[in-house]
Amino acid sequence: MTALTAAVHEPEDYSARHLSVLEGLEAVRKRPGMYIGSTDSRGLTHCMWEIIDNSVDEALAGSCTRIDVVLHRDGSVEVRDDGRGIPVDIEPKSGLSGVELVMTKLHAGGKFGSGSYTASGGLHGVGASVVNALSARLDVEIDRKGHTHAISFGRGVAGRFNAPGPDADFTPAPGLELEKVRRVAKKVTGARIRFWPDRQIFLKEADITRESLLDRARQTAFLIPGLTIAVRDERSEEESAYEEEFRFDGGIGEFCTYLAPDEGLNDVLRFEGSGHFTETVPVLDDLGHMVPTDVERQLEVDIALRWGRGYDTTTRSFVNVIATPKGGTHMAGFERALVRVINDQLRTTKLLKANDEAVTKEDVLEGLTAVVTVRLPEPQFEGQTKEILGTSAASRIVSSVVGKELRHFLTSTKRGEKQQARAVLEKVVNSAKARLAARQQRETQRRKNALESSALPAKLVDCRSEGLDRSELFIVEGDSALGTAKLARDSEFQALLPIRGKILNVQKSSVADMLKNAECAAILQVIGAGSGRTFDIDAARYGRVILMADADVDGAHIRCLLLTLFYRYMRPMLEAGRVFAAVPPLHRIELTNVRKKRGAKPEDRYIYTYSDAELQRKLLELEKKGLSWKEPVQRYKGLGEMDADQLAETTMDPRFRTLRRIRVEDAEDAAKVFGLLMGNEVAPRREFISKGAQELDLNRIDT
Structure with missing residues (x-):
């Protein structure tokens, strides 16, 4: 067993001899997608434009006025320009001619801050050598110094072909001197590069489309005013080749x-x-x-x-x-x-x-x-x-x-x-x-879809406006208050949902029990945004939810139960500040001698207060002003005691009402309070009540 273990973990199973080093352009041929993106038509077109871009760079430098692109019938691509031409002298460090250096070495060229190009499209000298590596054959002719200099490459290696085309016999000869094939005038400069894509690399169906070439050539001619770009496609079955020329002086x-x-x-x-x-x-x-x-x-x-x-x-x-x-x-x-x-x-x-x-x-x-x-x-x-x-x-x-x-x-x-x-x-x-109208329309359609796709409670009194920004949902305690609220509301944007008495305490109930409760299910259904982790506040059908309960102990208890429901299952509504508590008045003071004052209005007869302390302050203030009031002061036991005008004026009309925004500033502390007051543990709640009893003012108890 010991010998077997040693054999499995023998370190010499993976040693330096297993490492591979890709020399020269081998890396390009091994992973062409890293350099040209793909080996389909897109990658082949990219190769063509790497060569064209070198000619365009000459135009950007002010040294080239014409570029010719020829798509030959045999699948090769030729690019000609009248720029300065690739240098043909020997580069001292490598001992290679400028042409062979550019065509066989990655990151070699005149675009590294040497001053040859202030702005170039070709990227860091990678393009030409990558195209050479991915070509079965590449021929270069350079017009410089009174001669046309020529050299050929086979799959990235300099050498000689014994005949035209990529299928001819090839003899590698790295470091081969450029051949002077003919004399030209000393002022004549330019470059001609023709390459045959290597079908060992590119997919069989990879091809250059004429339309993409024409679009790019037209685009480039627009970008360089005064530059002529001519395209010739000889691949057509017709007798004459397709030709088009672009030149735009307007830029x-x-x-x-x-x-x-x-x-x-x-x-x-x-x-x-x-x-x-x-x-x-x-x-x-x-x-x-x-x-x-x-x-x-x-x-x-x-x-x-x-x-x-x-x-x-x-x-x-x-x-x-x-x-x-x-x-x-x-x-x-x-x-x-x-x-x-x-x-x-x-x-x-x-x-x-x-x-x-x-x-x-x-x-x-x-x-x-x-x-x-x-x-x-x-x-x-x-x-x-x-x-x-x-x-x-x-x-x-x-x-x-x-x-x-x-x-x-x-x-x-x-x-x-x-x-x-x-x-x-x-x-x-x-x-x-x-855009805003379209967004409102989408929201309207979403709310309509919600109405159509789900059987909303029959007791919901919806509003006409479906815009999320203005719409309000009042959750009203009791059917008696609902009747008054119907008359008091603005039906354009205020919707009403009545609940009967105290809803289920969801703090100590399961999700299933909560969903079985008719009042809780109705609230979730009307708001229409789900519950718990799946709650989506963007799907809520109303911009505001307002809890409207009586201004007594029972009303406070109902608000607490409703807030427990929102906290546990619709917390994003609280966090977004979209849940409010209506503040109905507790008293109404009816003045008896206000009409005698000049310019007094009928509505000035009534003054509403919202607590016993406020009532006492207000009565003292009226007494000092010499105003009298009808005794006894009316005390509202519930919303149902108000008529529609009073409810609208004090609680529902946005011009006069007071709303208390419900916030969850600290979710952890809020969770503890909800758990204490509404949870299953009785002992902590008894202790809380016992301690708080000493601070209670017995006169404030409504009996």
């Missing part, structure tokens, strides 16, 4: 007009600006060590936008001409500035009143068409596919530029701009009103 302003789906409320606005930020990056020093260094960066912002009469939002965002379909920090700054400035201007122009809800991002973006572009060196993306910008400083700089320029437009006193700004602000306000 993103013209792009914004092209994207807009509707008639505009304002002319296309251009917001341009820049900002500086400091970024800490590792830099290789003279000793070969990576040293964290603070680098000063400049970020340029160029945005075109306009609002239309429609409702659709069309936004495009770019970083160094590379689309960021999932946004990023630049889009976050853009949207934040729009919402902030427009809200400020709406308040200033009184289109939004002080109590009105602020407009949201959805309101501001409705009908907006915008193109947001930023340019900066070495942008930080979230992933190699570059769909999200991660550079944090972009949010602040874009927000600052947009805030300044948009405020200038909205406050302009020029006649045309002033009218357009007003139209934009009114559209945003109308969008907000439509």
Whole structure:
């Protein structure tokens, strides 16, 4: 047994010889999804654009005016440009030509702060070498220094093919010198790269669609005014190839007009600006060590936008001409500035009143068409596919530029701009009103569905308005009080639910017993938001729940029982401050000589008080003023003793009533109190009553 155990745990079963090191571009071929996202059509298209983006970077640097993209019949892709061309001289450290270095080494290129590119779309020199690694064959021709220099690669390795196409015999020759194939004028520069995707890597059905290429080429031509991008597709069955050429001198302003789906409320606005930020990056020093260094960066912002009469939002965002379909920090700054400035201007122009809800991002973006572009060196993306910008400083700089320029437009006193700004602000306000109306409609429909899908208690007297904000549910003690409350309520927004006497004490009852109790079940059913852990406050059918019981000991007991139910099974209502206790008066003083006073109204004859102490203070005050009253002062035993006008005036009318908001400030302490007063343990409650008896004022007992 001992020998067997030793054999199982022998450490040499896993040693250094089991470790693998992927050299050069082997890692790319082993895990292509890490670099291009997938090996289907999307990944193949991404490879094509990695090569095109290198030519676009030349255009951004001002060194390229034309790019040609050719989709050949044999499945290969060729990209030509008239830029500076990849360097053909020898790089001292590696001993390789610039072309082989760029095409075979990851993270090699002119985009690491060397000054060759101030802003680039290709990411850190990964693109070209990744495409080379995933190609069965890749041919490069460079026009520089009076010659055309050529070299070929097979699956990422430099060498020679003995015939055209990827199926020809290949002889690897790393470090191969560039071949000078012909002479050209010394001023002629440019690059031509043609690659055949490796079908060992890509799926058989992976293909580049013409439509996606045309859309992206058109988009890029919009983003770089003066750049011509020509697309030629030779894969068609027709005799002549499909060709289309794009060139737009109007830039993103013209792009914004092209994207807009509707008639505009304002002319296309251009917001341009820049900002500086400091970024800490590792830099290789003279000793070969990576040293964290603070680098000063400049970020340029160029945005075109306009609002239309429609409702659709069309936004495009770019970083160094590379689309960021999932946004990023630049889009976050853009949207934040729009919402902030427009809200400020709406308040200033009184289109939004002080109590009105602020407009949201959805309101501001409705009908907006915008193109947001930023340019900066070495942008930080979230992933190699570059769909999200991660550079944090972009949010602040874009927000600052947009805030300044948009405020200038909205406050302009020029006649045309002033009218357009007003139209934009009114559209945003109308969008907000439509959103609020739609939300109210959804709430209305939800309440109607609740009514239709569940048999609500027949004794519920519902209100007409279904808006959650105003609606109130009065839980009324007794049928006699219900009759008066029906006449006293505002049926537009006040609903009534009568309960008979004291409900079940849920503190010492099971959930099943609580649900069997008709009064408890009716309350849960009418509120319509569930109970316990499944309680959903957003589904509650009423904005407020008001407990309306008599102003006596029994009324206080009923309120306590109701609050126990809410605390145990609908606690979010208490925590949100949506449960109230009505405060009915205890006394009514009828003045006898008030009519003699000049300007006195009939309703001035009655004064209501809410406690014995308040009654005594009020009588002394009236006596000092020389006013008399009818004896004895009326004392209300219950809500049913009031007529409808008195109940409305004192307890139900929002203009005159007093409500006591019920809060749970400390849930733990509240649970202890509820457990003490309403729980099963009798001894602690007896002790509490015995101690409290010494502090009781016998004169306050209502007998």
